[in-house]
Amino acid sequence: MSELTFPxxxxxxxxxxxxxxxxxxxxxxxxxxxxxxMRSPRGMLFSLVIPVLLLVLSSSRRxxxxxxxAALVAGLAAFGLIVTAYxxxxxxxxxxxxxxxxxxxRATPLPTWCFFAGRIVATVLTALASVAxxxxxxxxxxxxxxxxxxxxSLLVIFLLGALAWAAIGTAVTALVPTAQSxxxxxxxxxLPVILFSGGLGSVSAEPGxxxxxxxxxxxxxIISSATRALTHTGPGLSLIxxxxxxxxxxxxxxGVLASAVFFRWDPVRPRHAPSR
Amino acid sequence: MTAxxxxxxxxxxxxxxxxxxAVEDVSFDxxxxxxxxxxxxxxxxxxxxxxxLEGFLAPxxxxxxVLGADPRQGGRAGRARKARVGxxxxxxxxxxxxxxxxxxxxxxxxxxxPMAPAEVIEMIDLVGDAQTRIGALxxxxxxxxxxxxxxxxxxxxxxxxEPTTGLDPEARRELWAVIQSLVAGGTTVLLTxxxxxxxQRLADRVIVLDEGRVVADATPDQxxxxxxxxxxxxxxxxxxxxxxxxxxxxxxVDPVRNELLLPSPDLTADLDALVGxxxxxxxxxxxxxxxxxxxxxxxxxxTSEAPCLS
Numbered sequence: 001m002s003e004l005t006f007p008x009x010x011x012x013x014x015x016x017x018x019x020x021x022x023x024x025x026x027x028x029x030x031x032x033x034x035x036x037x038m039r040s041p042r043g044m045l046f047s048l049v050i051p052v053l054l055l056v057l058s059s060s061r062r063x064x065x066x067x068x069x070a071a072l073v074a075g076l077a078a079f080g081l082i083v084t085a086y087x088x089x090x091x092x093x094x095x096x097x098x099x100x101x102x103x104x105x106r107a108t109p110l111p112t113w114c115f116f117a118g119r120i121v122a123t124v125l126t127a128l129a130s131v132a133x134x135x136x137x138x139x140x141x142x143x144x145x146x147x148x149x150x151x152x153s154l155l156v157i158f159l160l161g162a163l164a165w166a167a168i169g170t171a172v173t174a175l176v177p178t179a180q181s182x183x184x185x186x187x188x189x190x191l192p193v194i195l196f197s198g199g200l201g202s203v204s205a206e207p208g209x210x211x212x213x214x215x216x217x218x219x220x221x222i223i224s225s226a227t228r229a230l231t232h233t234g235p236g237l238s239l240i241x242x243x244x245x246x247x248x249x250x251x252x253x254x255g256v257l258a259s260a261v262f263f264r265w266d267p268v269r270p271r272h273a274p275s276r
Numbered sequence: 277m278t279a280x281x282x283x284x285x286x287x288x289x290x291x292x293x294x295x296x297x298a299v300e301d302v303s304f305d306x307x308x309x310x311x312x313x314x315x316x317x318x319x320x321x322x323x324x325x326x327x328x329l330e331g332f333l334a335p336x337x338x339x340x341x342v343l344g345a346d347p348r349q350g351g352r353a354g355r356a357r358k359a360r361v362g363x364x365x366x367x368x369x370x371x372x373x374x375x376x377x378x379x380x381x382x383x384x385x386x387x388x389x390p391m392a393p394a395e396v397i398e399m400i401d402l403v404g405d406a407q408t409r410i411g412a413l414x415x416x417x418x419x420x421x422x423x424x425x426x427x428x429x430x431x432x433x434x435x436x437x438e439p440t441t442g443l444d445p446e447a448r449r450e451l452w453a454v455i456q457s458l459v460a461g462g463t464t465v466l467l468t469x470x471x472x473x474x475x476q477r478l479a480d481r482v483i484v485l486d487e488g489r490v491v492a493d494a495t496p497d498q499x500x501x502x503x504x505x506x507x508x509x510x511x512x513x514x515x516x517x518x519x520x521x522x523x524x525x526x527x528x529v530d531p532v533r534n535e536l537l538l539p540s541p542d543l544t545a546d547l548d549a550l551v552g553x554x555x556x557x558x559x560x561x562x563x564x565x566x567x568x569x570x571x572x573x574x575x576x577x578x579t580s581e582a583p584c585l586s
């Protein structure tokens with residue numbers, strides 16, 4: 001085929017035909033995905049506003065035990081993080097799949113890994129922003145103090161937690177047929193986990209076996225490690241439980257592997273009425 | 277690629293979903309620079325064929341090549357090939373939260389030699405709405421954004437899957453104008469459509485599918501000549517009724533409009549009968565019309581009777 005020409009354009013330079021650098025593509029994807037997340041009012045409400053609101057409302061019944069206050073701040077910070085990294089992320093993917101946006105991306109020269117990396121980095125950054133706001137409000141209201149070491153420990157815990165939940169959210173989209181069903185399916189899968197993990201306050205009379213199960217789910221390790229960090233009083237980094245990190249890492253790896261196998265770019269075709 | 281090379285090759289394509297064969301033994305080539313329209317009723321296999329060509333579906337059997345390669349080719353070579361292909365999907369596929377300018381600029385960054393975003397926005401006639409979020413645009417405007425994203429990378433091949441379905445006539449004509457300007461630049465276009473007028477306006481060639489098979493593959497003129505029938509129209513003078521006409525014509529009079537409307541496979545014989553009658557009755561033939569066969573007539577005869585004319 002002869003080189004294309006468009007009105008007002010000269011034939012392009014052959015040396016310019018190289019594909020754009022992947023670093024540039026990745027940065028562009030991160031910016032794009034952050035724009036989508038920031039312009040999702042429902043997602044922003046649940047991840048940024050609700051945790052802060054709950055923290056403020058809970059301040060009227062302040063508890064003398066700093067451990068319980070730290071657990072409240074850690075739990076609500078984890079709640080905001082999970083809403084962003086799991087719910088908003090997965091709903092965004094399902095909606096994009098249903099609207100044909102994923103299909104369009106798949107047809108472009110963008111590498112697949114770049115699409116997912118951009119999306120997950122943007123999700124993690126937004127989730128960490130929600131955590132930062134919740135922790136900042138928590139330190140202002142409660143007997144929780146923040147040092148550089150504690151902040152670094154929290155960063156490690158919440159970063160790994162956000163990665164784990166984003167990976168699980170990506171995989172779970174395979175179970176969600178439509179954008180309309182995304183909300184209920186995601187709520188059913190995350191709400192019990194966050195409740196039994198103490199994300200919305202400690203659960204009294206929780207059976208021992210349930211507490212044990214919760215320790216191997218991806219919310220409780222975030223909350224317990226973050227609570228320990230927020231109550232750390234010595235200098236330097238607070239110790240993060242190796243078991244908590246291992247549980248979160250396992251969920252992250254499992255989510256990535258499940259996504260690689262089960263992720264769908266297109267909506268399910270109806271079996272009874274195939275489209276020609 | 278030379279000016280005479282083949283941009284799209286389809287050889288004995290079969291695509292099954294379970295036991296259901298959506299496409300059965302479809303073959304055609306599209307030379308570079310040609311505009312080919314794939315026509316057919318719902319369920320004919322148009323969308324499945326184009327989705328195989330776009331790389332979204334794997335063929336059950338047969339060979340498909342786009343720009344000389346498998347459309348599902350991966351790796352860097354696959355990315356380089358995708359950079360030369362543009363597409364407009366059957367339904368709008370846009371992030372409603374982005375503005376027109378943001379979406380066009382974002383996609384421009386994916387290609388090695390994109391058009392200037394401002395130029396594309398001007399081509400799709402959305403300069404005044406460049407900073408408007410896509411979610412606030414009308415259906416026709418969104419479809420133009422779809423087209424803008426499809427052409428931003430200066431594609432050598434553009435796939436258009438029912439690009440104007442659901443648009444009003446004015447929006448349809450505006451989209452046609454954009455497509456025609458691309459075609460003038462040498463872009464190969466494969467479009468599926470329900471609209472005969474669209475195929476007639478845009479295509480050098482029409483491929484008619486019915487029940488998953490090619491039933492015709494010809495230029496619009498050839499297709500009209502093959503499958504259509506000219507029509508004789510004549511408004512009968514006052515005081516003349518169907519009973520006054522020869523038997524061969526009388527059965528084709530619309531009694532409400534008192535008009536002869538005769539699809540005529542043998543134009544010479546039918547006109548001879550009408551002119552002979554007019555001479556005998558001294559009837560005035562002013563207003564007599566012979567309309568050529570339409571592409572729509574040809575298409576309908578093909579898809580209802582399904583003769584293989586290719």
